[in-house]
Amino acid sequence: MSEQGIRLLYIDDDAALVRLVQRTLGRRGFEVSHATSGEDALAHIEAGGVDVVALDHYLPTGTGLDLLGRLGTMPAAPAVVYVTGSAEMDVAVAALKAGASDFVPKTVGDEFLVLLQSALEQAVQKARLEAQKEAAEREVRAARDRAEMLLREVNHRVANSLSLVSSLVNLQANAVADQVAKDALAETQARIYAISLVHRRLYSSGEAGVVNLEEYLGGLLEHLQASLTTERAGTTLRAELAPVQVSTDVAVNLGVVVTELVTNAFKYAYPGAATGEIRVSLTADGAGMVQLAVADDGIGWSGKGPIKGTGLGARIVKAMALSLSAQVDYADRQPGTTVSVSFPADPRQQ
Numbered sequence: 001m002s003e004q005g006i007r008l009l010y011i012d013d014d015a016a017l018v019r020l021v022q023r024t025l026g027r028r029g030f031e032v033s034h035a036t037s038g039e040d041a042l043a044h045i046e047a048g049g050v051d052v053v054a055l056d057h058y059l060p061t062g063t064g065l066d067l068l069g070r071l072g073t074m075p076a077a078p079a080v081v082y083v084t085g086s087a088e089m090d091v092a093v094a095a096l097k098a099g100a101s102d103f104v105p106k107t108v109g110d111e112f113l114v115l116l117q118s119a120l121e122q123a124v125q126k127a128r129l130e131a132q133k134e135a136a137e138r139e140v141r142a143a144r145d146r147a148e149m150l151l152r153e154v155n156h157r158v159a160n161s162l163s164l165v166s167s168l169v170n171l172q173a174n175a176v177a178d179q180v181a182k183d184a185l186a187e188t189q190a191r192i193y194a195i196s197l198v199h200r201r202l203y204s205s206g207e208a209g210v211v212n213l214e215e216y217l218g219g220l221l222e223h224l225q226a227s228l229t230t231e232r233a234g235t236t237l238r239a240e241l242a243p244v245q246v247s248t249d250v251a252v253n254l255g256v257v258v259t260e261l262v263t264n265a266f267k268y269a270y271p272g273a274a275t276g277e278i279r280v281s282l283t284a285d286g287a288g289m290v291q292l293a294v295a296d297d298g299i300g301w302s303g304k305g306p307i308k309g310t311g312l313g314a315r316i317v318k319a320m321a322l323s324l325s326a327q328v329d330y331a332d333r334q335p336g337t338t339v340s341v342s343f344p345a346d347p348r349q350q
Contacts, residue, residue, distance in 0.1 A: 158196075198216060253323045281293045
């Protein structure tokens, strides 16, 4: 056994050459075994304990290229150094294409054994480095899979906890008689739902930390329409959403913004018995910026002047916009209002 632990299988029907290789490389620490045919060689390799193969081109049946093809289908096959005639460069090229690590021209001089030893040692070293790399990559993949599994579990638990909080808020709303308090609790419940929906989609999707806004906002708007149209029958909600992907934090902040803007539009855009349409759009400019727009055809508001209600919704939108590094613009279209929120898909790059 060599210092490097190299166990060589020499495949050749030239018994005299093999004995020479065994004596010479044996003195240099190699453990050399011999196979005279492809079938004999496969039996040795399948039994294990072979680090590298020296394969002669000419075999009793077929050529070494045939054996290379069979070795290529074996799991964890050892590295192969192909031995050819000095004038058979086309054969050497074919062997390399078929999976050989290296080739050595067969000569009658001592340089053949020197070149063979060097090629064998390099082939083993290369194979060991590749095995270490594959093992490290497997460990990284396993660690990543564990982390993603834990993250999905965390999102699952967070979503369930928020659902419980939402149920408690709903119980509290049913227990109070004051309509202002009921409305405030209903708005709180909508905000909780917007956040919980992000985590629910994270654990049910293949992506552990990325949210598709088209799917997320689509589900959020369906929920808002179902809950708000019970109070504002006749007002409709229409959405045109681009498939933009963002991080969890961006999705949570944007979900709260959408909840506030859509809720305010339902409550204040069409006063009295008036009804109309509320439109939500999401677009991306291809340069990392995303624009959300919530528009209606109601009484209009420019973002200035007295705020209807408690003003909490406007403060929440301002706080979330700050977290998004977003710019919020109000346009009074007379009739109607359009609120535009422009923000980077990745605020860390701003």
